[in-house]
Amino acid sequence: MLAYRNISFVIFAVVIFILFLLNIRFGSVDLSWTEVINSLFFSNSESGHGEVIILQYRLPQAITSISVGIGLSLAGMLLQTTFGNPLAGPSVLGISAGSSLGVALLVLMGGITGVSMGSNSIFFGDFGIVVAAFIGALAVLLIIIFVSGRIGNAVTVLIIGIMIGYLVSAVVGTLQFFSSSEDLHSFILWGLGSFSNTNISQSLTILILTLLISLTTLFFIKPLNALLLGYRYAVSSGFNVKILQTVFILFSGLLIALGTAFTGPIAFIGLAVPHIARSYFRTSNHSVLIPAVILFGAGFSLLCNLISKLPGYDASLPINAVTSIIGAPIVIWVIIKGRRLDIG
């Protein structure tokens, strides 16, 4: 079994590498493998504009895609375990909406208070957006944890999460009503979601931070497994569950904020990937699940990005359309198949 898993991990790592190369190779403009390899590994390739497309456009997009895929999937897994709820996920529980609210407050409030941020002051700083997205995500997470502490029922928490999502959307809508057109424009564009908003240094920063948090979660395999068996079991195993929950929620919030701050809210990855990982390896053991979710998250995201590029066409699909088309059926499948609503 162990060998099977290890072989699977190796195979998936190879698949991710292939998907990564395909993401670099295919796009609206047809570039040859020679151009791809020359651009990636040798400078001064023959085709100057091919190098720009590969190194400055496709490469950061693919790296961001990997980072966001890993970050959101891992956040989804942590939330599902922490809340004991298979339908928990960044977009479902309104956490992405919380991030949006944070960014909306930052971007749109300027117009209302008279200090216009403008579409050109991005410029309101990358750091500002990450912090705003993080605070927004965290605020919603705190409400969810408060509610779930009182109501054990997973579906009820889910419904409340969805309601919070609506509420936050309504606040964002009201902000939009009063904000200036320029601020609104930049916010709406952010909200559409795209992996191509980052340059190479930003994408590498997201990747490194995401991997750091992901590796840190490996130290929490035991408590995560204990939480799977229930709050009481975890307490009786000697874990301070309150602190653990807070840590996991902070991790999720950070991962979601890192993902959404640069790319806008990306739907369904966080919810769908942990389920794919669980059903593939037929286990909920986090020693398997964490690396599996990291690999599947990266692969799923790269696959969605590749599809959204519509190789051969001049235009590309919005990334959220693709993640939703693939992710939504998985959620429906989870609900139908797992009527017991457990995460085991």
Next chain:
Amino acid sequence: MTHLITFALQFDNMKLAEKIFNIFFYILSIIIVSISCDAPVKVDSIDDLFSNIDVSEESLVEYAIGFDVLNVDNNYKLIIYNPDDRSLVLACYYFVADRSISDNKTVFAETIDSVAVFSATQLNAYSKLNVLDKVVAISESDFIRNEEVLELFEKGKIVNLANNGNFFLEKALEIHPSIVFYSPYNLAQKHPLAETNLTMIPFFDFKETDPLGRAEWIKFTGLFFNKQRQADSIFNIIKTEYNKYKSLTSDITNVPTVFSDKYYSGQWFVPGGRSYIARLFEDAGAEYIWKENTNTASFNIDFETVYHHANDADFWRIIGYYDNDGFSYEKLAMENELYQNFDAFNNKNVVFCDSKSTSYFERGALEPHVILADLIFAFHPELLPEYSPIYYKLYK
């Protein structure tokens, strides 16, 4: 006996009959006079008035494709077409010379004294035709830059009926303008004010892809206020000026290439090859990178496609606005580092229009000749040596 009575009556009424005849004649004269002076135009037959006119031959409209105007003895017929399909007539309105009142919404015989205008470009036409006093309501007041309109707005003579796409239905009913001019992007979608039963007339100048066609919509506005002559003369000046500038580029041999707009969140919205700006590029003596495209509106393509086709283009046209001292190459590069890979960026050949400070979107429609001259000055400065651009400036 009966015979006797009849005879007696005839005899008695001989004089009376004369009187009655006089009264009858008098009443008849009044009726005839009143019919000839005050009777409303027979709406059913008003079409007959224009039935013998060939629209394609005798329309007073030369360039615009969204409407036609016919004239018979100072009676006008306005035909509004679906801008996406000219074979579909959306509405016809009649402007009759005599001042009779008609209940029919499609016949305007009296001067219109209160209108709601939801298009900023049309407001500019009101300024030019000197009929701003007829405007009682506008929409999206935050975006209006026209100083005359803003002054009337601040005095409370004009009210705002919409904010960020939300229309104030009750306020519209209270103001009750005679006509609401609106500019729908989607004809299939019912306008929020359609419920009010107000007379709603679409204004499609923004759909015109010919710069002169767009300017010609001033004739449309002029009709409603009996300002046909002023509208015609304003348009004729625009036309003469536009064609004068256009003729400058007819013999040029050096045709620079140009691309347009910017990249936003994964998509680059590129103006179609049959669009308004594409036409201006052509008339200004430049070759638009997507001139072969057949779209009249913008279409979205991926960054790399734009880069692939336009990285070595000579000029880059951008419209928008930047805070704090306007456009600069540093600000453009800050928006997206990828822009620095375009030749037009590196050679400092960005032709930028500050839409905010120039009020381009309000004033530009009626000044296509100025826009054309600006672009010619950017692409071929030698053709207009003394020129000073208004909207589009080449930033060096």
